[in-house]
Amino acid sequence: MREVIMDIVYIVSAIMFILGIKMLQSPKTARRGNLVAASGMLFAICATLVHKDIISYKLIVLGVLVGGVAGVIAALGAKMTQMPQMVALFNGFGGGASALVAMSALYDVALLPEGAPRFWSGFSIGLSVIVGTVTFFGSLVAFAKLQELITEKPISLPAHKLWNLILLLASLSLSVYLATNLDYRFAWVILALSAVLGIMVVSPIGGADMPVAISLLNAYSGLAAAITGFVLNNYGLIITGSLVGSSGIILTKIMADAMNRRFIDILIGNVTIQVDEASFAGVQIKGTVKKTTPEELAILLDSARAVSFVPGYGMAVSQAQFAVRDLAVLLEKEGKEVFFAIHPVAGRMPGHMNVLLAEADVSYDKLKTLEESNSLIGEVDIAFVIGANDVVNPLARDSQNTPISGMPIIEVDRAKTVVVLKRSMKAGFSGVPNPLFYLDNSYMLFGDAKQSIQEVIRAYKEYKGIK
Amino acid sequence: MEAQVITIGLMIFALALLEGLEIISKVPPLLHTPLMSGSNAISGITLVGSIVAAGAGRTLEAEIMGVLAVTFASINVFGGFVVTDRMLRMFKRG
Numbered sequence: 001m002r003e004v005i006m007d008i009v010y011i012v013s014a015i016m017f018i019l020g021i022k023m024l025q026s027p028k029t030a031r032r033g034n035l036v037a038a039s040g041m042l043f044a045i046c047a048t049l050v051h052k053d054i055i056s057y058k059l060i061v062l063g064v065l066v067g068g069v070a071g072v073i074a075a076l077g078a079k080m081t082q083m084p085q086m087v088a089l090f091n092g093f094g095g096g097a098s099a100l101v102a103m104s105a106l107y108d109v110a111l112l113p114e115g116a117p118r119f120w121s122g123f124s125i126g127l128s129v130i131v132g133t134v135t136f137f138g139s140l141v142a143f144a145k146l147q148e149l150i151t152e153k154p155i156s157l158p159a160h161k162l163w164n165l166i167l168l169l170a171s172l173s174l175s176v177y178l179a180t181n182l183d184y185r186f187a188w189v190i191l192a193l194s195a196v197l198g199i200m201v202v203s204p205i206g207g208a209d210m211p212v213a214i215s216l217l218n219a220y221s222g223l224a225a226a227i228t229g230f231v232l233n234n235y236g237l238i239i240t241g242s243l244v245g246s247s248g249i250i251l252t253k254i255m256a257d258a259m260n261r262r263f264i265d266i267l268i269g270n271v272t273i274q275v276d277e278a279s280f281a282g283v284q285i286k287g288t289v290k291k292t293t294p295e296e297l298a299i300l301l302d303s304a305r306a307v308s309f310v311p312g313y314g315m316a317v318s319q320a321q322f323a324v325r326d327l328a329v330l331l332e333k334e335g336k337e338v339f340f341a342i343h344p345v346a347g348r349m350p351g352h353m354n355v356l357l358a359e360a361d362v363s364y365d366k367l368k369t370l371e372e373s374n375s376l377i378g379e380v381d382i383a384f385v386i387g388a389n390d391v392v393n394p395l396a397r398d399s400q401n402t403p404i405s406g407m408p409i410i411e412v413d414r415a416k417t418v419v420v421l422k423r424s425m426k427a428g429f430s431g432v433p434n435p436l437f438y439l440d441n442s443y444m445l446f447g448d449a450k451q452s453i454q455e456v457i458r459a460y461k462e463y464k465g466i467k
Numbered sequence: 468m469e470a471q472v473i474t475i476g477l478m479i480f481a482l483a484l485l486e487g488l489e490i491i492s493k494v495p496p497l498l499h500t501p502l503m504s505g506s507n508a509i510s511g512i513t514l515v516g517s518i519v520a521a522g523a524g525r526t527l528e529a530e531i532m533g534v535l536a537v538t539f540a541s542i543n544v545f546g547g548f549v550v551t552d553r554m555l556r557m558f559k560r561g
Contacts, residue, residue: 010515017509018490024502025493031555034505038548048515054522056550059534067541074542075549080557081475086550087504094543095512097517100536104520108529112518116472184528218503221510226483230476232516238476239483240512246487247506251499313537344496351499358557365560369496 002052009047010236016040017240021151021247043375044236050072053110067093075223076215080359081316084348085146088139088214091221095135098224099191102231106184113233119179124230126175129187130168130194132224132442137198139217145207146348159176160204167197184321208313208390208429210348212255212266219248251350258344260396260406292419292445294452294459297382300417301460304381306337310410311353312346313403314387314422320450325360327457334464339366339385341373341410343391374411385436387449390429394436402432403431421449508525508547514540 006315017040023033045060049060071090078086081247102125105111112121144150155165171193205213207228226241254261261270301307309324340362346353354367368376385392392412396404412418415435422435422444427433436442445452461467494502517540521533 013512017512018486020509021487021494021502021506022490024505025490025495027495027555027558028558030498030501030558034501034548034551034555037505037509041509041514042546044512046552048518051519051522053519055524056522059530060518060537063472063517063534063537067538067543068545070538070544070546071546072549075546075553078550080554083500083504083550083554086546087500087507090504090543090547090550091507091510093539094507097511097513097536097540097543100532100539101513101516101520104517104529104532104536105482107532108520108523108525109531110525111523113472115469117469119515120473144497166489218507219524221507225510225513226480228513228516230480232519233472233476233480234516235476235479236514237512238479240509242480242483243487244506246484246508247491250488250491251503254496254499300473342496344499349500351501352541354497355500355554355557358554361557361559363560364497364558367497386560395502426532431503442510445503 006047006051007235010044010234011042011215011239013044014236014239016043017243021243050326075265080356081319082147083355084352085143087349088142088217089144091214091217092139093134095132095139095217095221095224097120097132098221098228099129099132099136101228102132103184103187103191105231106182106187109182111232112215116233118182121231122182123175123179124227125187126171126190128227128231129190130171130175130222131227133191133194134198134201134214135217135220135224137195138202138220141199141202142210142213142217146210154204154206156204160200164197164200165195167200168389171197187299205430207348208345209259210428211250211345211350211352212259215248215255215347216266219245219252222246222248239300255345255350257433260404260408285433285435285438287440289425289437291445292443294445294455295463297419297445298459298463299454300462301456305337306380307331308339308377308380308383308415310341310343310383310385310388310392310412311357312386312388313348314449315349316352316356317387318357318449320386320453321356321360323450323453323457325357325362325451328362328366330457330460339368339373339376341368341377343370343388346388346391363407370408370410377411378414380415382417382419383412385412385418385420386453387421389434390430390432392436393428393432393434395432395434403430404432412436413439413442416441419445421445421447421452423448498558501551504547504554505551508544508551511547513545514544518543
């Protein structure tokens with residue numbers, strides 16, 4: 001009877017999670033949706049606390065207090081530009097918790113469900129330790145890269161993928177062994193191998209490809225929870241874990257499409273493509289680079305009717321989102337149409353730019369998707385490219401043999417005038433040169449993005465005599 | 468009977484995965500970061516498993532791993548929901 005009640009509790013909280021995510025389909029209901037999901041979690045936790053097996057609450061209270069306080073402090077203290085690494089970090093802890101629960105079941109087999117066959121429990125424990133540990137260590141590497149504790153550049157060993165395959169096969173074989181013999185020593189070996197695998201999976205992924213890595217780790221953390229659900233025969237864990245897994249899978253697919261990579265390549269770890277410079281050495285770029293000044297832009301802006309902003313990671317780095325908002329507000333007051341064109345892989349995680357602009361109080365109906373932006377861009381008089389490069393590179397569309405060929409871009413070259421805010425003429429993350437900078441309708445404004453935008457605001461106000 | 472534990476579990480897994488793909492593909496790109504951090508927080512549901520492991524007190528090793536798991540999962544759950552709320556609060560119109 002007790003078991004039945006607990007099953008019902010977990011199914012109710014799983015339904016609350018589903019409703020919560022469903023409410024994320026609209027920004028109007030999204031915040032309430034998050035609260036619904038959080039209430040579902042609280043319900044599940046409280047019901048679990050009265051579990052018949054629990055004899056002492058000391059350790060539980062200790063863990064919840066330490067973890068909860070640390071989590072809340074980190075969540076409240078993080079800057080919006082640091083969201084990618086925060087999400088990576090939280091994600092990793094979720095995966096790590098799943099692996100630890102599976103491990104603890106080897107030391108206390110009474111945790112395993114009575115009706116379940118032992119081989120099934122053993123194999124699930126092995127899988128849970130693999131996926132959970134890969135998530136934990138992979139996320140730590142992603143965190144370190146995003147926080148710039150280590151280089152964002154890809155790091156790989158000779159025969160890197162072969163080593164990954166060996167590590168994975170060895171861990172899987174040991175899991176099969178665990179299915180025949182619930183010996184915790186094997187689980188520790190699996191844990192060690194998976195830790196190395198987790199580090200190896202993420203280390204060859206470069207900074208600009210992080211949105212894919214984070215989506216993939218999100219999927220793994222869900223899968224780890226679902227597999228732990230198999231270990232404990234807990235339907236709530238299975239449902240919830242698969243929900244999160246599918247969220248990660250969908251985001252990974254969207255990111256893969258936005259970079260024109262095959263989903264399957266991403267899954268097996270071909271995230272960052274090795275750049276073969278010879279492949280685009282023959283690309284001939286015609287035209288000259290024209291520099292512009294804030295004063296020139298003030299005159300151009302005065303005659304413009306429609307203006308768009310195309311942000312990239314550079315906007316986050318220079319914290320330019322507030323200055324950009326100020327410029328957008330000023331131009332709207334002057335009667336101009338303004339929108340923001342957001343590429344799915346702009347920034348370091350899915351939706352990164354939307355969060356930054358929302359932080360700067362930009363109304364969300366001004367934030368346009370790739371498709372919406374490209375249908376509007378032909379009518380735009382001035383498109384500002386702020387710290388973005390590869391996602392606006394026309395070569396992706398026009399050339400067959402570069403690492404970014406086939407990747408959908410925001411076609412700013414179709415705007416009447418393009419203004420590129422950039423620190424230098426350096427190529428984008430992919431290393432591919434960008435012919436956009438050399439187009440007749442394109443002008444460069446060199447310098448820090450935030451300062452440049454502030455200069456443009458000042459120059460425009462001066463030109464128009466606005467206080 | 469024993470085999471049923473496996474098949475029921477796998478069936479629930481498959482159905483939940485399909486349901487997840489269905490509702491999540493309708494979340495607009497605008498909210499992809501909160502979706503990720505919110506679903507992330509939800510994956511901390513492992514907390515319920517770790518609570519039992521930490522509190523059953525049958526072996527010391529299971530307790531140690533349990534309390535570590537409770538800590539990890541709590542970071543994920545509390546941090547994840549709070550950070551998601553912080554982000555969603557900012558999305559305004561007009």
